[in-house]
Amino acid sequence: MIRWIVTDLDGTLVGRDLAMVPASRDALRRFREAGGEVVIATGRMEASARRYYDELGLDGPAILYNGARTVNLATGAVLRSRHLPAPAWKTLLGGFDELARQGVHPVAFCGEEALAVHDVPELRDFARRDGIELRDPGDWTALPPGGITKCMLIGDRLPHLDIPGTVTVRSEATYLEVLPAGATKGSALRELAASRGVPLEQVAAVGDNPNDLDMIMAAGVGVAVGDGHPEVRAAADVVAGACADGAVAEVVELALRS
Secondary structure, eight states: OOOEOOOOOOOTOOTTSSSHHHHHHHHHHHHHTTEEEEEBBBOOOOOHHHHHHHTTTTSSEEEEETTTTTETTTTEEEEEEEEOOHHHHHHHHHHHHHHHTTEEEEEEEEEEEEEEEEOOHHHHHHHHHHTTTTOOSSGGGSOOOTEEEEEEEEEESOOOOOOEEEEEEEEETEEEEEEEETTTTHHHHHHHHHHHHGGGGGGEEEEESGGGGGHHHHHHHHEEEETHHHHHHHHEEOOOGGGGGGGHHHHHHHHHHO
């Protein structure tokens, strides 16, 4: 029996037009009406994820920032919160100038804000896609060293990073996310399911990009979107159709038959 469906947003439930695929949205509503619970698991922040959370009529936890925070967006209750270690943030800061010269620009997430010091097309496109505003902090050193939830690097020539106390994931071809060690969608799902007494065998999780791998492998039924990353398709128990064709709707049908 599948009690929970945990779904990524972009490229899984949400199409290139930034709208939820109608068939998938309507299927998730049917799943909830049948007594199931839907959890969104996304790299997006609170302000960015809320529109989809509200459209689905959810009232429970959401896994945000690729697992660094779990928040009940209906009540504002923070159920899980991780931050980059201060030394790791300092190391990142030391490389920002060189990264900028290579066309890679950082966005830092702190206190439910997204911050950036560069005004370039790549960052404007990211802000438009996520439906958020980027605030210029003036100087990166003004941010609290232990208060950074995650740092995203955006560009074509993304670096390979190995910074103690962090984990990196690709959420898009041009997005590299630097997160606190242990902050993944999978670890957030494991912690959330344990706190609610839901066996992972009764969870189906669906995603499309490498940042979804840990979550897909943690769930009893791991589902890859058919037009998702090859690594995700190879690791999944089930490969559904393309996002635009209602991949999540297929997961709902599978869950309702279980």
